[in-house]
Amino acid sequence: MKKSIEKIIQRPASPGMVGDGFRVFHYIPGTDISQRRISPFLVLDFNAAYDFGPSKKVKGVGVHPHKGFETVTIAYKGSVAHHDSAGNSGVIRPGDVQWMTAGSGILHKEYHEEEFSKQGGPFEMVQLWVNLPQKHKLTAPHYQAITASQMGKAQLPDNQGIVNVIAGNFNGISGPAATYTPANLLDIKLNRDGALVAKIPATHNTALLVINGSIAVNDEKTAEHSFVLFNNDGEDIELRALENSVILLLSGEPIQEPIASYGPFVMNTEEEIYEAIQEFQTGKFGVLS
Ligand code: MN
Numbered sequence: 001m002k003k004s005i006e007k008i009i010q011r012p013a014s015p016g017m018v019g020d021g022f023r024v025f026h027y028i029p030g031t032d033i034s035q036r037r038i039s040p041f042l043v044l045d046f047n048a049a050y051d052f053g054p055s056k057k058v059k060g061v062g063v064h065p066h067k068g069f070e071t072v073t074i075a076y077k078g079s080v081a082h083h084d085s086a087g088n089s090g091v092i093r094p095g096d097v098q099w100m101t102a103g104s105g106i107l108h109k110e111y112h113e114e115e116f117s118k119q120g121g122p123f124e125m126v127q128l129w130v131n132l133p134q135k136h137k138l139t140a141p142h143y144q145a146i147t148a149s150q151m152g153k154a155q156l157p158d159n160q161g162i163v164n165v166i167a168g169n170f171n172g173i174s175g176p177a178a179t180y181t182p183a184n185l186l187d188i189k190l191n192r193d194g195a196l197v198a199k200i201p202a203t204h205n206t207a208l209l210v211i212n213g214s215i216a217v218n219d220e221k222t223a224e225h226s227f228v229l230f231n232n233d234g235e236d237i238e239l240r241a242l243e244n245s246v247i248l249l250l251s252g253e254p255i256q257e258p259i260a261s262y263g264p265f266v267m268n269t270e271e272e273i274y275e276a277i278q279e280f281q282t283g284k285f286g287v288l289s
Helices: 114-119 270-281
Strands: 005-009 016-018 022-028 041-051 060-066 069-077 080-084 089-092 097-101 106-112 122-131 142-146 152-156 161-167 183-190 195-199 205-212 215-217 220-222 227-230 236-241 245-252 260-262 265-267
Touching: 005 220, 022 122, 041 069, 041 205, 041 245, 069 080, 080 097, 089 097, 089 142, 106 114, 122 205, 122 245, 183 195, 183 236, 205 236, 236 245, 260 270, 265 270
Parallel strands: none
Antiparallel strands: 005 227, 016 022, 022 041, 041 122, 060 106, 069 097, 069 122, 080 089, 080 106, 097 142, 152 161, 161 183, 183 245, 195 236, 205 227, 205 245, 215 220, 215 236, 260 265
16 A cells, blocks of 8 residues: 655755855754654654855864754765764765764764865765664764665666665665665666655654655655655655656654754753753863864
8 A cells, every 4th residue: 555645845945054164954853844743753854955155164063062863864976074072984975874873972073075176077966864763872872884886776677776775675685774674765866757655654654755856656746855754654756757866765763752852962851852962061071173
């Protein structure tokens, strides 16, 4: 049975800046799709392709904390550098994903990679925040650097395209990212007229973002940058590309727990938020310069 469409929302009218390096459209929160409705996903920020121009100073966002969830950065164009207080650092390039589990608390900074910054050029990325269930909120911070070559690869027949499985699975092919609750994250590239059917459990909260191009979703046409939210009914999603297209499909088993959220901290109760602020202010998340 098909998973029916609950709603299609268009790209928010204007972007916001995160630091000076991320020009993002806030799909979640920022539209009428609540964090509860799309659990376990808490945030979806989309830096639609944008050329920041050549810069001697690297653009980005300076040292800031996170606690209680995971940040997942997917690079489509351009390169992003990362450093955190757990001693991890790395650069992600097109097709790569940085999966940071903030857990009990971390400091990090996110920048354009230096060479990319000097040259300029189109920059396109998505950052998701994925919630952690209460029993894993205080897990030790860690970091998964996942390169494009490590993704599960489902090549579609007749040159219709490819599905890069970041997390979960597609057609029996699994992705490398470890998740704390069942979730699928698929980077789908379809050539014009390419089509596929994705099978996602009915219980998962499920959505997709048209990163580039335009596609028909269950025969309904959607424009570039549309965000499609599905009902929790059937399992099958039919995609057909009206032109060469890139789609991010996300789904997850909802976490049925209260969400207490304040800026970069997402816990279950106000008391835990207060505690997170105290820990940050007293240097408990470590040191990063
Ligand atoms: Mn961050």
